Amino acid sequence: MSDENDALIVANEFAAVAVRKVATRNGERLEIRSLGNEAYVIRLDALALEALTWSDPLTVGRGLETPLGPEPSAPGEKESK
Template identity: 50%
Template sequence: MSSEPQIIVGNEFTQVIVKKVYTRNGERLEITSPKLHHSIQLDPLALESLTWQEPEVFTEFLSKPFGK
């Protein structure tokens, strides 16, 4: 278990836990959804690529949860 601090972000619909983790390939940001038991580790380039997106991209993600 990492000793890195966690950040918990939530609202009335969901909650996520964000923390920095160390892997063989460097630092990653791990985002976990305790409710859904899903998590993802994103490297710095993947995180930066989020800043290149227009807000509408995220709206589209949310219109089809889980790729359905």
């Protein structure tokens, strides 16, 4: 899966993402691309994916506190974590 046409689409009434395996200089990654208005992209290696399995659903769910994606910060404003 390295071609945009080979992407696996996962969608429901709240979100849609395209998932594909990509080759980088540092090895293979799983690329997850948001298909919403703001196209966010993340590439995760095997360790990052395995770390997801170590997390409980509540920990992962904290990322859903802003379900429409990260709030844009004003210029010069520090991002809160």
